[in-house]
Amino acid sequence: MKSQVLGSILVGLAVSAVLFLPLVVWQYRRYGRFDGLRMLWTAAGFVYASAIAAFTVFPLPDFTPGYCAAHATTPLLDPLRFPNDLIAHADQNGVGSLLSDWLVWEFALNMVLFIPFGLIVRRVLEWPRALVLAAAFATSLLIELTQLTGNWGLAPCSYRFADVTDLFTNTTGAIIGIGLEKITPRLLSNKAHLLSQRDRARPVTRGRRLLGMLLDAWYLTLAAIIGGTITSTLYALGHGGTGQELSPTQLLVLEAWIFHGAALTALLTAVVPALVTDGGSLGQRSVYLAPAPAPKTLARPRLIVRALITQGGAAILLVGGFPWALLIPIWGIIALLSVSISARGLSYAVTGCDIRDARLIAGSRYAVADVLWVSK
Incomplete structure:
Protein backbone atom coordinates (compact mmCIF):
# COMPACT_ATOMS: atom_id res chain seq x y z
CA MET A 1 0.00 0.00 0.00
CA LYS A 2 2.87 2.36 0.77
CA SER A 3 4.24 2.00 -2.77
CA GLN A 4 0.79 2.66 -4.22
CA VAL A 5 0.39 5.85 -2.17
CA LEU A 6 3.84 7.14 -3.12
CA GLY A 7 3.31 6.17 -6.75
CA SER A 8 -0.02 8.00 -6.83
CA ILE A 9 1.53 11.18 -5.45
CA LEU A 10 4.48 11.07 -7.84
CA VAL A 11 2.33 10.35 -10.90
CA GLY A 12 -0.23 12.99 -9.94
CA LEU A 13 2.45 15.63 -9.40
CA ALA A 14 4.16 14.66 -12.66
CA VAL A 15 0.90 15.05 -14.58
CA SER A 16 0.30 18.40 -12.84
CA ALA A 17 3.77 19.60 -13.84
CA VAL A 18 3.30 18.54 -17.48
CA LEU A 19 -0.12 20.19 -17.70
CA PHE A 20 0.75 23.28 -15.64
CA LEU A 21 1.30 25.65 -18.57
CA PRO A 22 -1.71 24.41 -20.58
CA LEU A 23 -3.81 24.84 -17.44
CA VAL A 24 -2.44 28.38 -16.99
CA VAL A 25 -3.56 29.21 -20.54
CA TRP A 26 -6.96 27.66 -19.87
CA GLN A 27 -7.39 29.61 -16.64
CA TYR A 28 -6.57 32.91 -18.29
CA ARG A 29 -8.83 32.29 -21.27
CA ARG A 30 -11.63 31.07 -19.02
CA TYR A 31 -11.35 33.37 -16.01
CA GLY A 32 -8.99 36.13 -17.11
CA ARG A 33 -6.50 35.42 -14.32
CA PHE A 34 -4.33 32.80 -12.66
CA ASP A 35 -5.89 31.16 -9.60
CA GLY A 36 -3.22 29.39 -7.55
CA LEU A 37 -5.65 27.70 -5.15
CA ARG A 38 -7.70 26.32 -8.02
CA MET A 39 -4.48 25.00 -9.54
CA LEU A 40 -3.66 23.26 -6.24
CA TRP A 41 -7.10 21.67 -6.16
CA THR A 42 -6.57 20.54 -9.75
CA ALA A 43 -3.24 18.98 -8.81
CA ALA A 44 -5.00 17.22 -5.93
CA GLY A 45 -7.47 15.88 -8.48
CA PHE A 46 -4.64 14.42 -10.58
CA VAL A 47 -3.10 12.81 -7.49
CA TYR A 48 -6.50 11.39 -6.58
CA ALA A 49 -7.11 10.01 -10.09
CA SER A 50 -3.68 8.35 -9.93
CA ALA A 51 -4.61 6.87 -6.54
CA ILE A 52 -7.80 5.34 -7.96
CA ALA A 53 -5.78 3.67 -10.72
CA ALA A 54 -3.12 2.54 -8.26
CA PHE A 55 -5.54 0.94 -5.81
CA THR A 56 -7.90 -0.65 -8.34
CA VAL A 57 -5.49 -1.91 -11.03
CA PHE A 58 -2.06 -2.21 -9.42
CA PRO A 59 0.01 -4.04 -8.38
CA SER A 196 -17.70 38.23 -13.20
CA GLN A 197 -14.12 39.59 -12.95
CA ARG A 198 -12.92 38.13 -16.25
CA ASP A 199 -12.87 41.37 -18.27
CA ARG A 200 -11.27 43.47 -15.58
CA ALA A 201 -7.80 44.77 -16.42
CA ARG A 202 -5.27 43.96 -13.73
CA PRO A 203 -1.83 45.25 -12.70
CA VAL A 204 1.16 43.94 -14.62
CA THR A 205 3.25 42.10 -12.06
CA ARG A 206 6.56 40.31 -12.34
CA GLY A 207 4.84 37.01 -11.66
CA ARG A 208 2.50 37.57 -14.57
CA ARG A 209 5.39 38.53 -16.82
CA LEU A 210 7.22 35.35 -15.83
CA LEU A 211 4.16 33.26 -16.66
CA GLY A 212 4.03 34.90 -20.07
CA MET A 213 7.73 34.21 -20.63
CA LEU A 214 7.38 30.56 -19.59
CA LEU A 215 4.50 30.21 -22.02
CA ASP A 216 6.59 31.80 -24.76
CA ALA A 217 9.34 29.26 -24.08
CA TRP A 218 6.75 26.49 -24.23
CA TYR A 219 5.31 27.74 -27.53
CA LEU A 220 8.79 28.08 -29.02
CA THR A 221 9.73 24.58 -27.90
CA LEU A 222 6.59 23.10 -29.43
CA ALA A 223 7.19 25.03 -32.65
CA ALA A 224 10.83 23.89 -32.81
CA ILE A 225 9.82 20.25 -32.27
CA ILE A 226 7.19 20.45 -34.99
CA GLY A 227 9.57 22.19 -37.41
CA GLY A 228 12.40 19.76 -36.76
CA THR A 229 10.07 16.78 -37.16
CA ILE A 230 8.71 18.05 -40.48
CA THR A 231 12.11 18.80 -42.02
CA SER A 232 13.64 15.52 -40.80
CA THR A 233 10.71 13.61 -42.28
CA LEU A 234 11.04 15.45 -45.59
CA TYR A 235 14.76 14.70 -45.71
CA ALA A 236 14.20 11.02 -44.93
CA LEU A 237 11.50 10.71 -47.58
CA GLY A 238 13.87 12.22 -50.12
CA HIS A 239 16.47 9.56 -49.31
CA GLY A 240 14.51 6.38 -49.60
CA GLY A 241 12.15 6.61 -46.63
CA THR A 242 12.32 6.73 -42.84
CA GLY A 243 13.59 3.16 -42.51
CA GLN A 244 16.74 3.66 -44.58
CA GLU A 245 20.18 3.77 -42.97
CA LEU A 246 22.06 7.02 -43.54
CA SER A 247 25.76 7.53 -43.98
CA PRO A 248 27.71 9.70 -41.50
CA THR A 249 27.68 12.54 -44.04
CA GLN A 250 23.94 12.23 -44.53
CA LEU A 251 23.42 12.21 -40.77
CA LEU A 252 25.24 15.53 -40.51
CA VAL A 253 23.05 16.93 -43.28
CA LEU A 254 19.96 15.58 -41.51
CA GLU A 255 21.07 17.31 -38.31
CA ALA A 256 21.34 20.60 -40.21
CA TRP A 257 17.85 20.09 -41.67
CA ILE A 258 16.43 19.47 -38.19
CA PHE A 259 18.00 22.59 -36.68
CA HIS A 260 17.07 24.79 -39.64
CA GLY A 261 13.48 23.53 -39.60
CA ALA A 262 13.26 24.07 -35.85
CA ALA A 263 14.76 27.56 -36.19
CA LEU A 264 12.34 28.54 -38.97
CA THR A 265 9.18 27.54 -37.12
CA ALA A 266 10.45 29.05 -33.86
CA LEU A 267 11.29 32.32 -35.65
CA LEU A 268 7.84 32.44 -37.24
CA THR A 269 6.28 31.80 -33.83
CA ALA A 270 8.21 34.77 -32.45
CA VAL A 271 7.79 37.25 -35.32
CA VAL A 272 4.31 36.66 -36.74
CA PRO A 273 2.48 37.73 -33.53
CA ALA A 274 4.52 40.97 -33.57
CA LEU A 275 3.15 41.72 -37.06
CA VAL A 276 -0.53 41.53 -36.17
CA THR A 277 -2.97 43.33 -33.87
CA ASP A 278 -1.38 44.52 -30.61
CA GLY A 279 2.08 43.04 -31.32
CA GLY A 280 2.31 40.96 -28.15
CA SER A 281 3.92 37.52 -28.15
CA LEU A 282 1.85 34.35 -27.89
CA GLY A 283 2.76 33.97 -24.23
CA GLN A 284 1.85 37.58 -23.47
CA ARG A 285 -1.47 37.23 -25.30
CA SER A 286 -2.21 34.12 -23.25
CA VAL A 287 -2.00 36.13 -20.00
CA TYR A 288 -3.60 39.30 -21.39
CA LEU A 289 -0.44 41.37 -21.76
CA ALA A 290 0.34 43.68 -24.66
CA PRO A 291 2.78 46.44 -25.63
CA ALA A 292 1.74 49.99 -24.80
CA PRO A 293 0.80 52.44 -26.12
CA ALA A 294 -1.53 51.10 -28.83
CA PRO A 295 0.02 49.89 -32.13
CA LYS A 296 -1.18 52.95 -34.06
CA THR A 297 1.21 55.10 -32.01
CA LEU A 298 3.89 52.43 -31.50
CA ALA A 299 5.95 51.75 -34.62
CA ARG A 300 5.57 48.20 -35.89
CA PRO A 301 9.33 47.78 -36.55
CA ARG A 302 9.97 48.39 -32.87
CA LEU A 303 7.58 45.57 -32.01
CA ILE A 304 9.39 43.27 -34.42
CA VAL A 305 12.75 44.15 -32.87
CA ARG A 306 11.27 43.47 -29.45
CA ALA A 307 10.22 39.98 -30.60
CA LEU A 308 13.65 39.28 -32.09
CA ILE A 309 15.61 40.19 -28.95
CA THR A 310 14.58 37.23 -26.78
CA GLN A 311 12.41 34.72 -28.66
CA GLY A 312 13.95 35.52 -32.01
CA GLY A 313 17.41 35.32 -30.45
CA ALA A 314 16.70 31.77 -29.32
CA ALA A 315 15.49 30.85 -32.80
CA ILE A 316 18.59 32.37 -34.42
CA LEU A 317 20.84 30.35 -32.11
CA LEU A 318 19.14 27.20 -33.41
CA VAL A 319 20.39 27.97 -36.92
CA GLY A 320 23.97 27.41 -35.75
CA GLY A 321 23.13 23.93 -34.43
CA PHE A 322 25.54 22.56 -31.81
CA PRO A 323 27.11 24.11 -29.81
CA TRP A 324 25.23 27.38 -30.38
CA ALA A 325 21.93 25.79 -29.35
CA LEU A 326 23.42 25.18 -25.89
CA LEU A 327 23.43 28.96 -25.35
CA ILE A 328 19.62 29.11 -25.54
CA PRO A 329 19.07 28.24 -21.83
CA ILE A 330 21.63 30.90 -20.86
CA TRP A 331 19.84 33.46 -23.02
CA GLY A 332 16.55 32.45 -21.39
CA ILE A 333 18.01 32.83 -17.89
CA ILE A 334 19.25 36.32 -18.78
CA ALA A 335 15.75 37.23 -19.96
CA LEU A 336 14.21 35.86 -16.76
CA LEU A 337 16.68 37.71 -14.56
CA SER A 338 15.87 40.95 -16.36
CA VAL A 339 12.28 40.66 -15.13
CA SER A 340 13.55 40.63 -11.53
CA ILE A 341 14.95 44.12 -12.20
CA SER A 342 11.88 45.44 -13.97
CA ALA A 343 8.63 43.80 -15.06
CA ARG A 344 9.28 45.28 -18.50
CA GLY A 345 12.01 42.73 -19.05
CA LEU A 346 14.93 42.83 -21.45
CA SER A 347 13.10 43.16 -24.77
CA TYR A 348 10.80 45.95 -23.61
CA ALA A 349 13.60 47.86 -21.91
CA VAL A 350 15.89 47.72 -24.96
CA THR A 351 13.17 48.88 -27.39
CA GLY A 352 11.75 51.48 -25.01
CA CYS A 353 8.29 49.89 -24.91
CA ASP A 354 5.92 49.71 -22.00
CA ILE A 355 3.59 46.83 -21.27
CA ARG A 356 0.10 46.76 -19.83
CA ASP A 357 -3.04 44.67 -19.58
CA ALA A 358 -4.45 43.94 -23.06
CA ARG A 359 -8.02 44.31 -21.82
CA LEU A 360 -7.38 47.96 -21.05
CA ILE A 361 -6.20 48.49 -24.60
CA ALA A 362 -9.28 46.70 -25.88
CA GLY A 363 -11.50 49.26 -24.14
CA SER A 364 -12.16 47.87 -20.69
CA ARG A 365 -14.78 49.77 -18.70
CA TYR A 366 -12.21 50.17 -15.91
CA ALA A 367 -10.21 53.36 -15.67
CA VAL A 368 -6.49 53.60 -16.42
CA ALA A 369 -5.93 54.27 -12.74
CA ASP A 370 -7.09 50.73 -11.98
CA VAL A 371 -4.12 49.27 -13.86
CA LEU A 372 -0.43 49.76 -13.17
CA TRP A 373 1.61 50.71 -16.18
CA VAL A 374 5.02 49.12 -16.30
CA SER A 375 7.41 51.97 -16.94
CA LYS A 376 10.36 51.09 -14.75
Whole structure:
Protein backbone atom coordinates (compact mmCIF):
# COMPACT_ATOMS: atom_id res chain seq x y z
CA MET A 1 0.00 0.00 0.00
CA LYS A 2 2.87 2.36 0.77
CA SER A 3 4.24 2.00 -2.77
CA GLN A 4 0.79 2.66 -4.22
CA VAL A 5 0.39 5.85 -2.17
CA LEU A 6 3.84 7.14 -3.12
CA GLY A 7 3.31 6.17 -6.75
CA SER A 8 -0.02 8.00 -6.83
CA ILE A 9 1.53 11.18 -5.45
CA LEU A 10 4.48 11.07 -7.84
CA VAL A 11 2.33 10.35 -10.90
CA GLY A 12 -0.23 12.99 -9.94
CA LEU A 13 2.45 15.63 -9.40
CA ALA A 14 4.16 14.66 -12.66
CA VAL A 15 0.90 15.05 -14.58
CA SER A 16 0.30 18.40 -12.84
CA ALA A 17 3.77 19.60 -13.84
CA VAL A 18 3.30 18.54 -17.48
CA LEU A 19 -0.12 20.19 -17.70
CA PHE A 20 0.75 23.28 -15.64
CA LEU A 21 1.30 25.65 -18.57
CA PRO A 22 -1.71 24.41 -20.58
CA LEU A 23 -3.81 24.84 -17.44
CA VAL A 24 -2.44 28.38 -16.99
CA VAL A 25 -3.56 29.21 -20.54
CA TRP A 26 -6.96 27.66 -19.87
CA GLN A 27 -7.39 29.61 -16.64
CA TYR A 28 -6.57 32.91 -18.29
CA ARG A 29 -8.83 32.29 -21.27
CA ARG A 30 -11.63 31.07 -19.02
CA TYR A 31 -11.35 33.37 -16.01
CA GLY A 32 -8.99 36.13 -17.11
CA ARG A 33 -6.50 35.42 -14.32
CA PHE A 34 -4.33 32.80 -12.66
CA ASP A 35 -5.89 31.16 -9.60
CA GLY A 36 -3.22 29.39 -7.55
CA LEU A 37 -5.65 27.70 -5.15
CA ARG A 38 -7.70 26.32 -8.02
CA MET A 39 -4.48 25.00 -9.54
CA LEU A 40 -3.66 23.26 -6.24
CA TRP A 41 -7.10 21.67 -6.16
CA THR A 42 -6.57 20.54 -9.75
CA ALA A 43 -3.24 18.98 -8.81
CA ALA A 44 -5.00 17.22 -5.93
CA GLY A 45 -7.47 15.88 -8.48
CA PHE A 46 -4.64 14.42 -10.58
CA VAL A 47 -3.10 12.81 -7.49
CA TYR A 48 -6.50 11.39 -6.58
CA ALA A 49 -7.11 10.01 -10.09
CA SER A 50 -3.68 8.35 -9.93
CA ALA A 51 -4.61 6.87 -6.54
CA ILE A 52 -7.80 5.34 -7.96
CA ALA A 53 -5.78 3.67 -10.72
CA ALA A 54 -3.12 2.54 -8.26
CA PHE A 55 -5.54 0.94 -5.81
CA THR A 56 -7.90 -0.65 -8.34
CA VAL A 57 -5.49 -1.91 -11.03
CA PHE A 58 -2.06 -2.21 -9.42
CA PRO A 59 0.01 -4.04 -8.38
CA LEU A 60 0.00 -6.34 -11.39
CA PRO A 61 0.64 -9.99 -10.56
CA ASP A 62 3.35 -12.05 -12.18
CA PHE A 63 1.41 -13.74 -14.96
CA THR A 64 3.54 -16.86 -15.08
CA PRO A 65 2.28 -19.95 -16.96
CA GLY A 66 -0.54 -21.46 -14.95
CA TYR A 67 -1.29 -18.29 -12.97
CA CYS A 68 -4.67 -17.71 -14.55
CA ALA A 69 -5.73 -21.31 -14.06
CA ALA A 70 -4.98 -21.08 -10.36
CA HIS A 71 -5.89 -17.45 -9.54
CA ALA A 72 -8.42 -16.17 -12.08
CA THR A 73 -11.32 -14.44 -10.31
CA THR A 74 -15.05 -14.59 -10.94
CA PRO A 75 -17.42 -11.63 -10.49
CA LEU A 76 -19.25 -11.22 -7.18
CA LEU A 77 -22.77 -10.29 -8.24
CA ASP A 78 -24.71 -10.77 -5.00
CA PRO A 79 -25.57 -7.30 -3.61
CA LEU A 80 -26.26 -8.89 -0.20
CA ARG A 81 -22.88 -10.59 0.01
CA PHE A 82 -21.44 -8.11 2.49
CA PRO A 83 -24.27 -8.12 5.06
CA ASN A 84 -24.60 -11.92 4.82
CA ASP A 85 -20.84 -12.41 5.32
CA LEU A 86 -20.92 -9.88 8.16
CA ILE A 87 -23.71 -11.72 9.97
CA ALA A 88 -22.02 -15.08 9.44
CA HIS A 89 -18.71 -13.77 10.77
CA ALA A 90 -20.37 -12.21 13.84
CA ASP A 91 -22.23 -15.44 14.61
CA GLN A 92 -19.03 -17.47 14.37
CA ASN A 93 -16.50 -15.14 16.03
CA GLY A 94 -18.54 -12.60 17.96
CA VAL A 95 -19.47 -9.00 17.22
CA GLY A 96 -16.23 -7.65 18.70
CA SER A 97 -14.15 -9.47 16.11
CA LEU A 98 -15.70 -7.40 13.31
CA LEU A 99 -13.50 -4.39 14.08
CA SER A 100 -10.36 -6.35 13.19
CA ASP A 101 -11.80 -8.26 10.26
CA TRP A 102 -10.59 -7.36 6.75
CA LEU A 103 -14.15 -7.62 5.42
CA VAL A 104 -15.19 -4.55 7.43
CA TRP A 105 -12.02 -2.65 6.60
CA GLU A 106 -12.46 -3.37 2.89
CA PHE A 107 -16.00 -2.04 3.06
CA ALA A 108 -14.87 1.12 4.84
CA LEU A 109 -11.88 1.72 2.57
CA ASN A 110 -14.08 1.46 -0.52
CA MET A 111 -16.17 4.30 0.89
CA VAL A 112 -13.13 6.35 1.92
CA LEU A 113 -11.65 5.96 -1.57
CA PHE A 114 -14.55 7.90 -3.12
CA ILE A 115 -14.97 10.61 -0.48
CA PRO A 116 -12.44 12.85 -2.31
CA PHE A 117 -14.37 12.26 -5.54
CA GLY A 118 -17.47 13.98 -4.21
CA LEU A 119 -15.44 16.74 -2.54
CA ILE A 120 -13.07 17.56 -5.44
CA VAL A 121 -15.58 17.29 -8.29
CA ARG A 122 -18.17 19.30 -6.40
CA ARG A 123 -15.69 21.91 -5.16
CA VAL A 124 -13.57 22.43 -8.31
CA LEU A 125 -15.87 21.55 -11.22
CA GLU A 126 -18.97 22.74 -9.33
CA TRP A 127 -21.18 20.14 -10.96
CA PRO A 128 -24.73 19.72 -9.62
CA ARG A 129 -24.88 17.20 -6.80
CA ALA A 130 -26.98 14.76 -8.83
CA LEU A 131 -24.43 14.85 -11.65
CA VAL A 132 -21.53 14.29 -9.21
CA LEU A 133 -23.38 11.30 -7.81
CA ALA A 134 -24.02 9.89 -11.28
CA ALA A 135 -20.37 10.45 -12.24
CA ALA A 136 -19.21 8.64 -9.09
CA PHE A 137 -21.44 5.66 -9.89
CA ALA A 138 -20.24 5.63 -13.51
CA THR A 139 -16.59 5.78 -12.40
CA SER A 140 -17.14 2.93 -9.95
CA LEU A 141 -18.84 0.91 -12.69
CA LEU A 142 -15.90 1.57 -15.02
CA ILE A 143 -13.51 0.31 -12.34
CA GLU A 144 -15.49 -2.88 -11.82
CA LEU A 145 -15.71 -3.51 -15.56
CA THR A 146 -11.96 -2.96 -15.82
CA GLN A 147 -11.38 -5.56 -13.13
CA LEU A 148 -13.94 -7.94 -14.66
CA THR A 149 -12.32 -7.82 -18.11
CA GLY A 150 -8.71 -8.05 -16.91
CA ASN A 151 -7.93 -4.41 -17.75
CA TRP A 152 -10.00 -4.65 -20.94
CA GLY A 153 -8.06 -7.63 -22.21
CA LEU A 154 -4.59 -6.26 -21.56
CA ALA A 155 -4.09 -8.85 -18.82
CA PRO A 156 -4.41 -12.57 -19.67
CA CYS A 157 -7.20 -12.97 -17.11
CA SER A 158 -9.17 -11.18 -14.43
CA TYR A 159 -6.97 -10.94 -11.35
CA ARG A 160 -9.08 -8.60 -9.16
CA PHE A 161 -12.61 -9.29 -7.93
CA ALA A 162 -15.33 -7.32 -9.69
CA ASP A 163 -17.80 -6.81 -6.85
CA VAL A 164 -21.26 -5.29 -7.27
CA THR A 165 -21.10 -4.24 -3.59
CA ASP A 166 -18.34 -1.79 -4.48
CA LEU A 167 -20.81 0.19 -6.60
CA PHE A 168 -22.80 0.98 -3.48
CA THR A 169 -19.84 1.61 -1.17
CA ASN A 170 -18.08 3.87 -3.69
CA THR A 171 -21.25 5.85 -4.34
CA THR A 172 -21.85 6.18 -0.60
CA GLY A 173 -18.33 7.57 -0.23
CA ALA A 174 -19.07 10.16 -2.92
CA ILE A 175 -22.23 11.18 -1.05
CA ILE A 176 -20.12 11.75 2.07
CA GLY A 177 -17.70 13.85 -0.01
CA ILE A 178 -20.58 15.94 -1.34
CA GLY A 179 -21.71 16.54 2.24
CA LEU A 180 -18.20 17.55 3.31
CA GLU A 181 -18.08 20.09 0.48
CA LYS A 182 -21.12 21.74 1.97
CA ILE A 183 -19.70 22.12 5.48
CA THR A 184 -15.97 22.71 4.88
CA PRO A 185 -14.44 26.13 4.09
CA ARG A 186 -14.36 26.87 0.37
CA LEU A 187 -10.86 28.44 0.29
CA LEU A 188 -11.09 29.18 -3.44
CA SER A 189 -13.20 31.49 -5.57
CA ASN A 190 -16.21 29.97 -7.26
CA LYS A 191 -16.68 30.11 -11.02
CA ALA A 192 -19.40 32.77 -10.88
CA HIS A 193 -17.08 35.20 -9.07
CA LEU A 194 -14.16 34.51 -11.39
CA LEU A 195 -16.29 34.95 -14.51
CA SER A 196 -17.70 38.23 -13.20
CA GLN A 197 -14.12 39.59 -12.95
CA ARG A 198 -12.92 38.13 -16.25
CA ASP A 199 -12.87 41.37 -18.27
CA ARG A 200 -11.27 43.47 -15.58
CA ALA A 201 -7.80 44.77 -16.42
CA ARG A 202 -5.27 43.96 -13.73
CA PRO A 203 -1.83 45.25 -12.70
CA VAL A 204 1.16 43.94 -14.62
CA THR A 205 3.25 42.10 -12.06
CA ARG A 206 6.56 40.31 -12.34
CA GLY A 207 4.84 37.01 -11.66
CA ARG A 208 2.50 37.57 -14.57
CA ARG A 209 5.39 38.53 -16.82
CA LEU A 210 7.22 35.35 -15.83
CA LEU A 211 4.16 33.26 -16.66
CA GLY A 212 4.03 34.90 -20.07
CA MET A 213 7.73 34.21 -20.63
CA LEU A 214 7.38 30.56 -19.59
CA LEU A 215 4.50 30.21 -22.02
CA ASP A 216 6.59 31.80 -24.76
CA ALA A 217 9.34 29.26 -24.08
CA TRP A 218 6.75 26.49 -24.23
CA TYR A 219 5.31 27.74 -27.53
CA LEU A 220 8.79 28.08 -29.02
CA THR A 221 9.73 24.58 -27.90
CA LEU A 222 6.59 23.10 -29.43
CA ALA A 223 7.19 25.03 -32.65
CA ALA A 224 10.83 23.89 -32.81
CA ILE A 225 9.82 20.25 -32.27
CA ILE A 226 7.19 20.45 -34.99
CA GLY A 227 9.57 22.19 -37.41
CA GLY A 228 12.40 19.76 -36.76
CA THR A 229 10.07 16.78 -37.16
CA ILE A 230 8.71 18.05 -40.48
CA THR A 231 12.11 18.80 -42.02
CA SER A 232 13.64 15.52 -40.80
CA THR A 233 10.71 13.61 -42.28
CA LEU A 234 11.04 15.45 -45.59
CA TYR A 235 14.76 14.70 -45.71
CA ALA A 236 14.20 11.02 -44.93
CA LEU A 237 11.50 10.71 -47.58
CA GLY A 238 13.87 12.22 -50.12
CA HIS A 239 16.47 9.56 -49.31
CA GLY A 240 14.51 6.38 -49.60
CA GLY A 241 12.15 6.61 -46.63
CA THR A 242 12.32 6.73 -42.84
CA GLY A 243 13.59 3.16 -42.51
CA GLN A 244 16.74 3.66 -44.58
CA GLU A 245 20.18 3.77 -42.97
CA LEU A 246 22.06 7.02 -43.54
CA SER A 247 25.76 7.53 -43.98
CA PRO A 248 27.71 9.70 -41.50
CA THR A 249 27.68 12.54 -44.04
CA GLN A 250 23.94 12.23 -44.53
CA LEU A 251 23.42 12.21 -40.77
CA LEU A 252 25.24 15.53 -40.51
CA VAL A 253 23.05 16.93 -43.28
CA LEU A 254 19.96 15.58 -41.51
CA GLU A 255 21.07 17.31 -38.31
CA ALA A 256 21.34 20.60 -40.21
CA TRP A 257 17.85 20.09 -41.67
CA ILE A 258 16.43 19.47 -38.19
CA PHE A 259 18.00 22.59 -36.68
CA HIS A 260 17.07 24.79 -39.64
CA GLY A 261 13.48 23.53 -39.60
CA ALA A 262 13.26 24.07 -35.85
CA ALA A 263 14.76 27.56 -36.19
CA LEU A 264 12.34 28.54 -38.97
CA THR A 265 9.18 27.54 -37.12
CA ALA A 266 10.45 29.05 -33.86
CA LEU A 267 11.29 32.32 -35.65
CA LEU A 268 7.84 32.44 -37.24
CA THR A 269 6.28 31.80 -33.83
CA ALA A 270 8.21 34.77 -32.45
CA VAL A 271 7.79 37.25 -35.32
CA VAL A 272 4.31 36.66 -36.74
CA PRO A 273 2.48 37.73 -33.53
CA ALA A 274 4.52 40.97 -33.57
CA LEU A 275 3.15 41.72 -37.06
CA VAL A 276 -0.53 41.53 -36.17
CA THR A 277 -2.97 43.33 -33.87
CA ASP A 278 -1.38 44.52 -30.61
CA GLY A 279 2.08 43.04 -31.32
CA GLY A 280 2.31 40.96 -28.15
CA SER A 281 3.92 37.52 -28.15
CA LEU A 282 1.85 34.35 -27.89
CA GLY A 283 2.76 33.97 -24.23
CA GLN A 284 1.85 37.58 -23.47
CA ARG A 285 -1.47 37.23 -25.30
CA SER A 286 -2.21 34.12 -23.25
CA VAL A 287 -2.00 36.13 -20.00
CA TYR A 288 -3.60 39.30 -21.39
CA LEU A 289 -0.44 41.37 -21.76
CA ALA A 290 0.34 43.68 -24.66
CA PRO A 291 2.78 46.44 -25.63
CA ALA A 292 1.74 49.99 -24.80
CA PRO A 293 0.80 52.44 -26.12
CA ALA A 294 -1.53 51.10 -28.83
CA PRO A 295 0.02 49.89 -32.13
CA LYS A 296 -1.18 52.95 -34.06
CA THR A 297 1.21 55.10 -32.01
CA LEU A 298 3.89 52.43 -31.50
CA ALA A 299 5.95 51.75 -34.62
CA ARG A 300 5.57 48.20 -35.89
CA PRO A 301 9.33 47.78 -36.55
CA ARG A 302 9.97 48.39 -32.87
CA LEU A 303 7.58 45.57 -32.01
CA ILE A 304 9.39 43.27 -34.42
CA VAL A 305 12.75 44.15 -32.87
CA ARG A 306 11.27 43.47 -29.45
CA ALA A 307 10.22 39.98 -30.60
CA LEU A 308 13.65 39.28 -32.09
CA ILE A 309 15.61 40.19 -28.95
CA THR A 310 14.58 37.23 -26.78
CA GLN A 311 12.41 34.72 -28.66
CA GLY A 312 13.95 35.52 -32.01
CA GLY A 313 17.41 35.32 -30.45
CA ALA A 314 16.70 31.77 -29.32
CA ALA A 315 15.49 30.85 -32.80
CA ILE A 316 18.59 32.37 -34.42
CA LEU A 317 20.84 30.35 -32.11
CA LEU A 318 19.14 27.20 -33.41
CA VAL A 319 20.39 27.97 -36.92
CA GLY A 320 23.97 27.41 -35.75
CA GLY A 321 23.13 23.93 -34.43
CA PHE A 322 25.54 22.56 -31.81
CA PRO A 323 27.11 24.11 -29.81
CA TRP A 324 25.23 27.38 -30.38
CA ALA A 325 21.93 25.79 -29.35
CA LEU A 326 23.42 25.18 -25.89
CA LEU A 327 23.43 28.96 -25.35
CA ILE A 328 19.62 29.11 -25.54
CA PRO A 329 19.07 28.24 -21.83
CA ILE A 330 21.63 30.90 -20.86
CA TRP A 331 19.84 33.46 -23.02
CA GLY A 332 16.55 32.45 -21.39
CA ILE A 333 18.01 32.83 -17.89
CA ILE A 334 19.25 36.32 -18.78
CA ALA A 335 15.75 37.23 -19.96
CA LEU A 336 14.21 35.86 -16.76
CA LEU A 337 16.68 37.71 -14.56
CA SER A 338 15.87 40.95 -16.36
CA VAL A 339 12.28 40.66 -15.13
CA SER A 340 13.55 40.63 -11.53
CA ILE A 341 14.95 44.12 -12.20
CA SER A 342 11.88 45.44 -13.97
CA ALA A 343 8.63 43.80 -15.06
CA ARG A 344 9.28 45.28 -18.50
CA GLY A 345 12.01 42.73 -19.05
CA LEU A 346 14.93 42.83 -21.45
CA SER A 347 13.10 43.16 -24.77
CA TYR A 348 10.80 45.95 -23.61
CA ALA A 349 13.60 47.86 -21.91
CA VAL A 350 15.89 47.72 -24.96
CA THR A 351 13.17 48.88 -27.39
CA GLY A 352 11.75 51.48 -25.01
CA CYS A 353 8.29 49.89 -24.91
CA ASP A 354 5.92 49.71 -22.00
CA ILE A 355 3.59 46.83 -21.27
CA ARG A 356 0.10 46.76 -19.83
CA ASP A 357 -3.04 44.67 -19.58
CA ALA A 358 -4.45 43.94 -23.06
CA ARG A 359 -8.02 44.31 -21.82
CA LEU A 360 -7.38 47.96 -21.05
CA ILE A 361 -6.20 48.49 -24.60
CA ALA A 362 -9.28 46.70 -25.88
CA GLY A 363 -11.50 49.26 -24.14
CA SER A 364 -12.16 47.87 -20.69
CA ARG A 365 -14.78 49.77 -18.70
CA TYR A 366 -12.21 50.17 -15.91
CA ALA A 367 -10.21 53.36 -15.67
CA VAL A 368 -6.49 53.60 -16.42
CA ALA A 369 -5.93 54.27 -12.74
CA ASP A 370 -7.09 50.73 -11.98
CA VAL A 371 -4.12 49.27 -13.86
CA LEU A 372 -0.43 49.76 -13.17
CA TRP A 373 1.61 50.71 -16.18
CA VAL A 374 5.02 49.12 -16.30
CA SER A 375 7.41 51.97 -16.94
CA LYS A 376 10.36 51.09 -14.75
